[in-house]
Amino acid sequence: MTTPVSGTCPFVYDEIRDFLNLEARLLDQRRFDEWNALFTPEGMYWVPLADQQVDPVNHLSLVYEDAMMREVRINRLRHDRAWSQQPRSRTAHSVSCIVIEARDPDEGRVVVGSSFMMNEWRSFGLRTLAGLYTHDLLLSEDGYRIAQKRVDLIDSEGVFEPIEVFI
Template identity: 45%
Template sequence: MNDPRDFIAHEAALLDERRFDDWLALFTDDGHYWVPLLGAAQADPLSHNSLAYEDRLLLQLRVDRLKNPRAHSQHPASHSQHVLQPSRIEEESGDEVRLRTPFLYVEARGESQILLSGTARHHLVRSPSTPSGWTIRQKRIDLLDAARALPAIQLFI
């Protein structure tokens, strides 16, 4: 999977299939998952609050919680569906690429559903030692109207 656009679709499929360990393995050791509170207007995760700003350790803790059979928030289990528009390469430099992917995200748990939309921005690093050929240095989720009151999101957008 040399094309980074195929990698983005693969990553979303792992989440929708609840293959959280495989998804986490896509991140570099210094990788981050970021959901800015101000959406695209927020320049960095440290100058303002974020909905989520998690390194590998925090991501691992979330994955462990989701897999724990005693996790109250997962009775019944949450499921997701990512509907992606085609990814667009915004910048390519050496072994790194930045992509932009508009999406719709549906998360269902029991009788309730959440629908969110926004843009995923991936900073990928070429990694010949991984099956996909890429790893995620940062995944940023710019939600449409991120500053509004949002329901509890259990999974990863």
């Protein structure tokens, strides 16, 4: 896993890039438990519904899940009678345009923006979801941990077929 931050900009950037790539890799390989373990205990996974949505509590979101709801989603994805996962979703994420938007070395906190594309194949065919990630990361003894992963889909207010896996 990642080593503690050195304080020099290029080094931190490389670590963060590696972390985002690892996170995407875990999702694409359906290593959901390892993925879920990347979050802090209070960490949230948030897919806003509105463009530039500021509030996940006083407004609908496409997803706003804590550790419990993420784990229930994972349990379901593995269930033999998850009908809509026959065949199961297969995904390939691409993460790019990684930008450090803010950092607080004293608290070991860094906010990272990036662009992503997720291709997904499932029973109804192939589709692409795309948008912007904003990772709120905290440095711990075990490396980076996700305090919040925000996924702003470019078509968040559009029409969707069901979204089952993590974006």
